Amino acid sequence: MDEFFSLILQGIKLAKDLEPILQNLATHHHRDMLSKLDEIIRVFISAKERLINTHYHQDPSQMLFRELQQQTQIDPRLQEYWLSTKMMEAFQSQLTAERISSSSGLENKQATSGMQMGSGDLAMELGGRDVQAMASSSTQRPRRRKDDAENETVRVPAPRMGNTEIPPEDGYTWRKYGQKEILGAKFPRSYYRCTHQKLYQCPAKKQVQRLDDDPYTFEITYRSDHTCHMSATAPSVRPPPPPPEITQEMIRTMVAQPPVPWLEFSLGGGGGGGSSGSSMAGAGPSTVRYGKEVEYPVADMADVMFNSGSSSSNSMELIFTSMEDKWEAGGDKKN
DNA sequence: GAGATTTGACCTCA
DNA sequence: TGAGGTCAAATCTC
Numbered sequence: 001m002d003e004f005f006s007l008i009l010q011g012i013k014l015a016k017d018l019e020p021i022l023q024n025l026a027t028h029h030h031r032d033m034l035s036k037l038d039e040i041i042r043v044f045i046s047a048k049e050r051l052i053n054t055h056y057h058q059d060p061s062q063m064l065f066r067e068l069q070q071q072t073q074i075d076p077r078l079q080e081y082w083l084s085t086k087m088m089e090a091f092q093s094q095l096t097a098e099r100i101s102s103s104s105g106l107e108n109k110q111a112t113s114g115m116q117m118g119s120g121d122l123a124m125e126l127g128g129r130d131v132q133a134m135a136s137s138s139t140q141r142p143r144r145r146k147d148d149a150e151n152e153t154v155r156v157p158a159p160r161m162g163n164t165e166i167p168p169e170d171g172y173t174w175r176k177y178g179q180k181e182i183l184g185a186k187f188p189r190s191y192y193r194c195t196h197q198k199l200y201q202c203p204a205k206k207q208v209q210r211l212d213d214d215p216y217t218f219e220i221t222y223r224s225d226h227t228c229h230m231s232a233t234a235p236s237v238r239p240p241p242p243p244p245e246i247t248q249e250m251i252r253t254m255v256a257q258p259p260v261p262w263l264e265f266s267l268g269g270g271g272g273g274g275s276s277g278s279s280m281a282g283a284g285p286s287t288v289r290y291g292k293e294v295e296y297p298v299a300d301m302a303d304v305m306f307n308s309g310s311s312s313s314n315s316m317e318l319i320f321t322s323m324e325d326k327w328e329a330g331g332d333k334k335n
Numbered sequence: 336g337a338g339a340t341t342t343g344a345c346c347t348c349a
Numbered sequence: 350t351g352a353g354g355t356c357a358a359a360t361c362t363c
Contacts, residue, residue, distance in 0.1 A: 177356080189353085
C-alpha cells in the first residue's frame, strides 16, 4: 500500500509539472508534453492496479482513510477535501466489484492462500492452465462452455450516467466479436476478446451479461489471461498519437474552459450532472468505439479531482499546494 | 483505408 | 436437438 500512495503522489506531482509546460507551450516541444502525459498515465495505471490487487475485498472507505492518515500525513485540509469529493465513490466503484468465482479450483486456491488475488494475478493463473489445456487438446477449434472451470466471474456496477451500455473499463482493450440472446435472460450477452489477439496471440476473452434483476450491474466472465502485455514489443501503455498542432488560441480556450469533455462524465451521484452523453461516459480507460481506440487512463482520477463540485482550479491548487508543502516538509524532516 | 461493431450463420457439446 | 460460443461478411466511424 505504501507503493500505491507513493504512486498517487508521484502522479499528482507529475501533473503539477505540466503546468509550466502548458503555460509556455509555444516554447516547449510537443514531445515534452507527450512524454509527461505518458509518464502520468503509467503512474496512475500502476497505482490503480496495485490498489485493485492489494485491497480488493476490504472496505475501501475505511481502508483509504486509514491509509491516508497513517502513511501520507497529508494536510488536514486535503484530507477534508479528499473525503468531500467523489474520490471515495470512485474507488468504491472500483473496489466493491463483487467477486463471485464460479471455479471450484479457484475457490480452493483462494481459501488455502487466505487471500483473494487481484484479477490480474488470478487471470495469470487461469492463463497458464488454459494454455496447457488448449495445447493438450485436439486440433479442433477450442470451444468452451459456460460451466467450464477455468473462468472467473465478477459483478461490476454499470455507469449510472452517460452510456450505460458499455461495461466499466478494466484496464485492458477489448474488441467485441459477438452478441447473443441468452435463453431466459432479458439482456443479450456480449462477447469480447483482447484487441491484441492477433498481434500477440493474446487469448484473453470476456463475456458481459447484464443482470436480469439489476440492469445496472454487469456480470463479467473472464477467460484466459492477457499475454499481450508480457510481450517485449507489446505496449503496456499505448503509444501516443502524433502531436497535434497546439496553438496559443487552443491553450487560451483550454484555460478558459477547464471542464474538457473527457472530464465531464461523472462516476455517478449529483455533482452537477457531468454526463456528456458520449460513448465514453463511464467507460474510463481503454474505451473502444467504432474503429478508433481512445484511452483516458487518468480520467477517473482527474474526474474526481476536477469535477468535485467546487471550483476546480481552487481544488487542484489546494491539492498541489498541500502536496508540495508536505513534500517539502517531509524533505526538511529527512534533511 | 484501417480497424472497430453488428448480426446472421455455423459449429460444438451437454 | 438446442443453447451457447464463434466466425465472418457487411457496415460503420474516424
